[in-house]
Amino acid sequence: MSEVAEDKTIRDVTLSMDIKHRESESEISLMKNVFDKLEDLNARKDTWKATEEEARYMTRFLRDRRRKGINLDKNTQLKLNSLNTELSEKTDKFFINLGENTDVLALNSASLKGVSPDFLKSLTKDAQGNYIIDPSGPHYSEIITFCDVEETRKLLYAAWSNRGQKGHNSRLLTDLGKLRKEVASTMGFASYVDFATDILMAKNAATVRKFLQDLADKLRPKLMKDSQEYLKVKLQKCKETQDVCSEQLQMWDYSYVINCINKINYNVDNNLIREYFPLEVVQKKMFNFFSSLLGLKFQKIQQKSWSEDVTSYQVNDKKNWGTSGVLLHGLVPKRGER
Incomplete structure (x- = not known):
């Protein structure tokens, strides 16, 4: 409800509850006696005949606890926990400011x-x-x-x-960068990118940087060619519509120019395409697709939610017809939603 409730008071109250829940969860995750028991159990997973899924879950669970600092000394744990709490709170604030923007x-x-x-x-x-x-x-x-x-x-x-x-998001973004760097340093990494990618295929910032640089070098000639074409189309369109235009390609031009190119070169008109995809038809086809792909059945049900335009669907497993969950489907964005 902290992300979707239309009433700001409810959003604020539930957010404070979320923060308290995360703090409690963080304390539980750093209980060394529980971690040691689970690590011992993981070392004997052949004995308790763990399934592939159970073994994978246990391995990643323990890995994530290490990344939260469970093997660090108590003082460093407290420092890391404080950093992560502040990081979480400022991240929440950043996205709340975006969602509650009132400028029109x-x-x-x-x-x-x-x-x-x-x-x-x-x-x-x-x-x-x-x-x-x-x-x-x-x-x-x-x-x-x-x-x-x-x-x-x-x-x-x-x-x-x-x-x-108005909520000082630029300052929050700067603070988030500093906090991430301090978290990484506390965990023994040179940068937050090194920390974040340590569990990914890339493994470190250097690999990511090299990949992106190689990609940029290969794409740069295409970028220059496309940019020239985009500018030509922009100026041509301005001449046709007799509107005042700058003579450079700007950030606010790209979506517009690409749409123009689709119409000019490929006869693609997105406004006309919409007529062939009414909402009801698209929703039905979407549910049919996921029903076939995932072996699920979606059944519309009457259920109260945070807004009248939110539709509820009961999700059942086709094999045993057990209820897997409830899908809440809202298409109209509300102020304050994240």
């Missing part, structure tokens, strides 16, 4: 030239008749992709990029 743009119809009439009909208006735009979620993707007016795309991109700044 008020734009007239001329500023939204190029977007579909159906989208405009879905928007609310202010007293002056301007459309109210929420610079996040569906509004952002629709306008940044289809709007012919570069100044509008620029305004929207700036508003989207600055979400959460």
